[in-house]
Amino acid sequence: MRIDIISGVPELLSGPLDHSIVGRARKANKVDIFVHDLREYSTDKHHKIDDYPFGGGAGMVVSPQPVFECIEKLSAERSYDAVIFPTPDAIVLDQKMVNNISLFENIIILCGHYKGIDQRIRDELVTMEISIGDYVLSGGELPAMVIVDSVVRLLPGVLGDAESALDDSFQDGLLAAPVYTRPAEFRELGIPEVLKSGDHKQIRLWREEKALKLTKERRPDLYRNFIHKK
């Protein structure tokens, strides 16, 4: 998979893309990720990428010129399965959408900043708009990293068998059961006996029971869905 990220603040992206699972996946060529500085595409003499909103109002709006030129340049080189725009006024990302995005070959993620982006960019270039939850962030860079991380970990060969994504919370529609590591006793705090039993069937049953209980308590919406699908 190839991911092109377009941003007016590319500095925000370097940490998350260079470390941990995403960083390793890039080094192992399981994914190609390129960051494009929107300012480099601006024809303005001060490399401006935004301007005042028509009709007035607070904040600046990302201009169409640099975004159109950047996306047109990329699109001339290969075809893209999706141009994703992270924005709070969109449907909220879930694991099913992440799974679908992970099947794409080439995607663009366009990070907006300030008050928003010129609507003509959304009308003409963006094919998928995604929110990461019902709260407001200052820009699209952190949401873009959320999308990249959630997608990259699903790509073939990125996670080892031991850390298989199929065991993730949400992959079966339930929250994950608690986990423990050594020591089995820490400051007089023990762990559930069954996890030390070596009885894999009992361990599986214990985890299923915990997952169901947690989901019912914390996410009744997911729980109802899970019960209905059964």
Ligand code: 6GU
């Ligand atoms: Cl995708 N962008 C911004 N700026 N804020 C958000 C969001 C996205 N999702 C939730 N809040």
